[in-house]
Each structure stands twice: as structure tokens, then as C-alpha cells.
Amino acid sequence: MLAELATPDGGHTLPIPGLFYAFAFLAIFYFFYNFRRALASRIGRPESRPFRWRSLLPNALYYGVAQRKVTSRRFGYASLTHLFLAWGFMELFFATSVVFLVERDLLTAWLPVKDTPWFAALNELGGLALLLGAAMALVRRHTSLRPDVLPQNSFGGRGSLLGDSGILWVLVLLAVGGFLTEAARLVIEAPASASASFVAYALTGALTAAGWSAVQPWLWWSHAALALTLIALLPQTKLFHSLLAIANAGLTDTRELAQLRPMHIAEMLADPDADPDALVLGAGKVDDFTWKQLLDAQTCTECGRCTEVCPAHAAGLPLSPMKIMQDMRRQLYDQVDGTGDGAALIGPHGISPEELWACTTCRACTDACPVLIDHIPAIIDMRRFLVLSEGKPPEDAAGSLEKTVQQGNPWGFPKEERTQWAADAGLEVPLMKDRESVEVLYWVGCAGAYDPRNQSVTRAMIAIFEAAGVDYAILGREERCTGDAARRMGEENVYETLAHENIATLDKYRFERIVTACPHCFQTLGRDYAQLGGRYEVLHHAEFLQQLMDAGRLPQGALEAGQVTFHDPCYLGRHSGQYDAPRDVIARSVTSGTPLEMAQAREESFCCGAGGGNMWYEVKGTERINLLRFDQALETGADTVATACSFCLIMMDDARKVRGMEETVAVKDIAELVAEGLAG
């Protein structure tokens, strides 16, 4: 829409006043002056994640410019809206640059000549797209957006001109003004291809030629002023996200999303000169985050998608991941600009501990975020501050953390009884310490060892190993909690202690791979331990069972379990990308075949509520996450709710009891479906 601004002198064309150049210069100067806000994140700590040059450009283009994650089936209307807005905006920006160059006879060999019909038509489409997008956004913002996920005012809110609705109205004015200015030009210059500018051309009939000539300077100047003001203020408005998102996408290593940064506490403790008061333990202040984490917060577009998909939010718990990002950003700008009331980041005027503890680390937010923001590590860093620096884990969890250190399991059951499940069932299970080397080291896990419901899964796995003739052994009493819950609760010291012990134990033995039925153990053993030097090939039992079936080592089951639906555990699904293996295993072990899908399945799965340590304490909400999920399972009409995680199993089983469905619905781990098929 800025295209007309650059018409050169001569003939019937309109003059460009020298004053315009002065204003343009000022606007651009102010834009760059304002742009320094982008560097606010430099007050953060150095980034410990390795920088990945190779992904810089591809990610900036794919996620930033092409906005791959903006487009989402779940947010169809918003995706379409953004598509129109963003591509309209970009087209017009591009067209304006082209016209500017063409008018000055620059690069003419590569650019369309003035008043090329297809180019004129394309620019009209750009204007229409912008107008349509802005209108769609306005409709949505004022009619259907849930008030609880509405943006929280950090850019002046939706009332203000720089805020959410104001900026949309500016875009509307810009588009309308552009069309009108173009209409006036068409009348005055009367180019041969005038009808190609089809929107403006249609408007030319609205006034007489004399009329257009009279209003032309007003139209032109108001349009120019609006455009230049927008450029000048862009870094202060919500539209700044368009630039930050490209930068942030380029600087994000998508493989690292949701992975917690190691703290290397063992080294801290070993350092005799370490000053306990000077150590940064977690993030209690905004500059305790790394610069990349602060850039994330700056980039947040306040779209609210994260909060809309957050299970804690859905259950009425006091958590909105969007608010977390906005509180971080507000603190950041307050600190950099020297404004603000100096209120603590974590506290009554910032982020409350309850918000932090409500997170199940389910990763729904991160996967939904269009601009690659990494919420979980930020939340856990603040938990680390609460626990490691302040000594304030959730009240109920303190005991569990202490027990985990003492007895090696978060329940605090005697460590001597870690293999009691085998003795009780009269099983002779091979132990690693009696074996030279094995193919599969089966990691039983605390739940598998102590929780009665999960002991049945462990026995099912043993039955499967025996039936398929797998060369396997377990660690027995040498196994300790992997520390997943402790780590997600921010207790990195307890986590590291357990991790170092387990790594030392594992490194004593020879095995080809570790198999576990717990996706939390799978995450810790397979990815977290690598940060501490423990590198193993780890398979979740879903994939392992699938491999056994593929190899024909298990009979295809014919278990009568009625209709089955599958609940995707967060750490198997979103965190590890395994959606098909468990479904395949189910389909091949029950007579009803392919499982039924819940409304929220696979990538969109809704957490069971146990992750992130939430198994061990409770943050009060209006509902319970596991009940919400169990009800979704019931809606499929399934007779059996299957899952593939120790804690999901406990949560679903509990929901089944609360709902009084013990007689009518079964809750099973996929290994149980396989093993019961063997028996039958």
C-alpha cells in the first residue's frame, strides 16, 4: 500500500514531496532506535546449550518466515487469519520495496516495469488479504476468544492503540487508505492497465475526477503518515513479534526443546572455593535465565495457544504458560528500562509458586507455540530456585524427595524390598550381577517395583520376555529411582545423586539395550543421563513389543478386551514422538484391532496429570486433570482404556475408581494386553 508513495515526478504522475524523505528518514531512524529493545535479552546468562549454526537459516525460514507452526489444525480459524494478515503484510512490504526501486530505475532488469498488470493485481490481493485477516482477527478477538486466555496487557492490552485491537484497526486503516490513494492515482495518472488494480479501480467511480484531485493530497499524506508511524513504532507494538519470531526461530535448536539444562551440581559441591551465597541456583530473578530464555519471553505473541491447550489451566489450576512468559518479559523490560516497582519475579506480584508447581511438564504448550518458545525449562528453572536456593519444595513433596534419597524410591518403601514383586509371584528373575552380558537390561522402575498396579505390568513384561525367549536381566536391588520426578520438581541435587549412582551401576554391566515400561524412566535414562555422561540405547516397551511382534517372536494375540482406546503418555508421545508403536501393539494383541481415538489424541493428547512431579503433591484446582482425561476416554465408548506409562496407569485407574466404573471399564498397560493374549 505504500507503493503509490514512490511515484516519480513528470508527466501526469504525482510529485513526491521532499518532506516525505525527511519523515521517512526519521521513521526509519526511530525504528532502529527502538529496535534496541530486541537486545534486552542480553542481560541474561550465557547459553549453555551448544549453538547450532546449521539450523540457523533453515529454522528462521521454515518456522519464522514460512510460519510452519502457526498453521495448525487445532487453531484453524486463527491459522487462516494469521496467514492472511502475515502474507498480506509481507506482500505489501515487498511490493512497496519493488515500486520504490523501479521508480528510481534500479535493478530494472529483474523487476516488473511500472504498472505491469499482474503485479498491480497481486498488490491488490495483498491489500485484500491484509484487510480480510484484520477483519477476521477483530471478529475473533471481540466475539469468540476465551476471556481467560486473552492477552494480559503487556503491550497496552486490547483497548490501547498499540495493543491488540488497536493495531488491527491501524492495519485496516492502512489497507483502506492504500486502496483510496491508489484509486486517486488511477484517476489522475490514468495508466493503461488501470483495471488490473481491480479494487482501487472499482472505487474510482465514487468521486468525480475533480473530486479525486482535491482529496488526493489528503489521502496520500494520511496514508504515508500512518505507514511511517507504524514503521517507527513497530518495535513497541505487538507487530514486533514478526521480527523477533524469525530471530528466535533461527536461534532455536528444536531438538533441545523441553530438555532441561544440566546444572552439574556434583562439580559445584566438589569445588572447595564455591561461595554458597554467590551461586546462581535456578532462576529467581529475570537475569538468572539464559539470554535465549529471555528472547523466548520477548518473542511471545500473546496468542494464548499455550494456555488454551494447558491441562493444568483446563482443570482450573492457577497456571497459564502465556502469563509465565509475559511476567518474564515484563520483568525484563522493567529491568532494562529501569521502570517497574521492583517486585520479585516469583511472588505475589509476579509468578506464584502454585503456578509453577501446577505444571505437569506435558509439553502441550511448547508444541502448540507458533514461535518455538520453550516453556518447560523456564518453569523448572524457577522451581530449581524455589527448591535449591530457598529450600521450598511443595509441602507434600518434601518427604517424598527425602525418601527418594534414602530408600531410592519416591514412595519411601524399603530399598530391600525392591524385588519383592518377584518373590511374591514366585518368579525367579535373572539379575545383572549374575550375568556376564545380556541383550536386554529390563529397567523395572519404582512404580513397576512397588506399586501393586504396576507390579502386574512388570510381571506381564517378564512373561513376555520368557515367551519370546529374550535374553534379559534386571538390576534388582541395585536399581534406584532414575530421579525423573526429583528433576522435574527442580531438585537437581537429588536427581544428580541418583543419576550418578545409576550410571555407575549401569556402567558396570554389559548389555545391548535398556528396555523400560515407564516413559519417565525412558526420558531420564535415554536423554537426561547423556548430559552426565551416561549414554545408553533405551527402548520404551511400546517399541520393543512392536519389534518382537515384527520379528514374529510373539504370537499375534487374540485377546477379547472389547473396544480399546489409547491414552498417549506425554513422555512417550510429545516428548519422544512415539505415537504409532503403542497403537500397533494394541491392534495386534486384541480382537477389536485398531484402537478408538479420543478427541484429543497423539500430538494433541491431554495429560493424565501425574507428570512433572505432580504425582507427589497436589495443587488445588477446580477439577482433577486425570478425571478430565478419563472422561474423554469414556466418550469413545471404549471398554478398555490402554496406556503405556506407570503413572498414567495409576492416574487412569484412580479416575476409574472415582467415577465408579471399576466393573464396566478396564484400565490396562499395553504389556498386559500382550501378556494376557499369551495366556489365553
Next chain:
Amino acid sequence: MRICVLIKQLPDTGSALKIRADELWVDEDNLVFSANESDSYALEEALLMKEAQGGEVVVVSLGPERVGQVLKDALAKGADRAIHLHDPAWEVLDSLGLARIMAAVLKEEQCDLIFTGLQSDDTGDGQLGPMLAELLDMPHVTLVVETELSDGRIKVKQELEGGWFQYVTAQLPVLLTIQSGINKPRYASLRGIMAMKHKEIKAVGAGDLDLPADQWVAGRTLQRLYVPEKTKETVFLEGSPQEVGAALVDHLVNTAKVF
């Protein structure tokens, strides 16, 4: 102000206990140990008082090498220094012997307040506090569920039986035995653990004390430790009320011999 807290280390309540072959104690191999429950509350009460009034918290424990852990935990939570009483000669003690050793050590510390847990969860004697107070010639209050310190006096709420309480006011120095539940024991932060490494744990043995060896010879000895055998049995009497009544009388007179 100096507050001394006595802490005992015990097998963790979650441990699976096995009786040692000599039937004189439990088998301590592979056992997990932790601080006696009410002692944790005593420590927390001392730390809260220090935070409110200033001063110093000194933790004291007697036992083998492993006891160092409860002292370290206490230091990590905020105690200022620790005294570890450790001597092979002190392996078997009764409450009085222990009280005399503690008295010899604490005399030098000149504590304004001494806190212990109400009783230890292993033998459950509950005697150390009162004995120690007598030996140090200071007043004591047992079963404390609330404290309020002001101007060198302390007002405490003491639990009596049957849901009754009483308030007692005492002049410092005084010894209190603390009931579980009086507060919420804190969690040791990593910052506290790092700070702990710079704090003093003083080792004290029999030779360091001005106390003749006959003073701790146990006057009470443990004969045998065993898991209680099942001695009671519930008998269900069936029939009409008359029959049941008759059977009951018969049972009481002839089998249980209560008359």
C-alpha cells in the same frame, strides 16, 4: 542466645528391620538411617527461634560415624555448628549414662535453651530430657506444643492427657522436650548444603570429657529383642443371645480365668 538441640539418629521408619543374631539389637547392615521424628521438630523450633531472635543453634548427637549425616542435615538446614559424641566406650548406654555424657558436654556450652524431641522412636524412653535438665540444674517442660519467647522468659503450651493443655512460663535457661507437629520442619536447600561444608562438626570422645567412666555404665541392660509373638486371639461366639451369654461366662470363668 544459644539454643542446643539434641538429635538422635534412628533406622528410617520405612526400613525393613531384621533382628540381629544375638537378639540384642536390629541388624544395622544396609539399613537406612534418619533423624528421630520429634527431634526434627525440635530442630525446626530452634531454627525458627534463631531467625526471630538471633543467636546460635548448636546440634549435638551421639553415635557412630553414620551419625555425622544427621548433623550435616541439621547444619544444611541452618544450624550453626555441631558436636558429634563418638567413642567405642559409649556403644551401649542407658538414658542416665547418656544424660550424664550430654550434661558434661552441655555444661561448657552454657545454653540458654536446650531442645530435645519428646522421645526417641526406637526405645521410646522419653527420659533423656528431664534427666539432663536435673543434671544441669535447670527447669524443664515436656510435651511442648507451642513456644513464645520474650525478655528472657519462655511461655510454652504443654500437652496433658485427654486433650487437655496447660501453659507454663519459665525463666531461661530451660530445657524443653518438643512434641511432633509443633511446626513444619524445613527442607534443606542446596545453598544450605553448600554452606554446611564450611561449618564446624566437633568430635568429642570419652577422653575429652571430665567424666569418670563409671558414670556411663549402663544400669539397665537389654535382655532380648524380639518381634512380639501373637498372644491374643479373637473368638467369635455364635448362637442365640442366651447361648452367647452362657458361652461368654463360661469362657471368662474357665478359659480366661478372670475371676
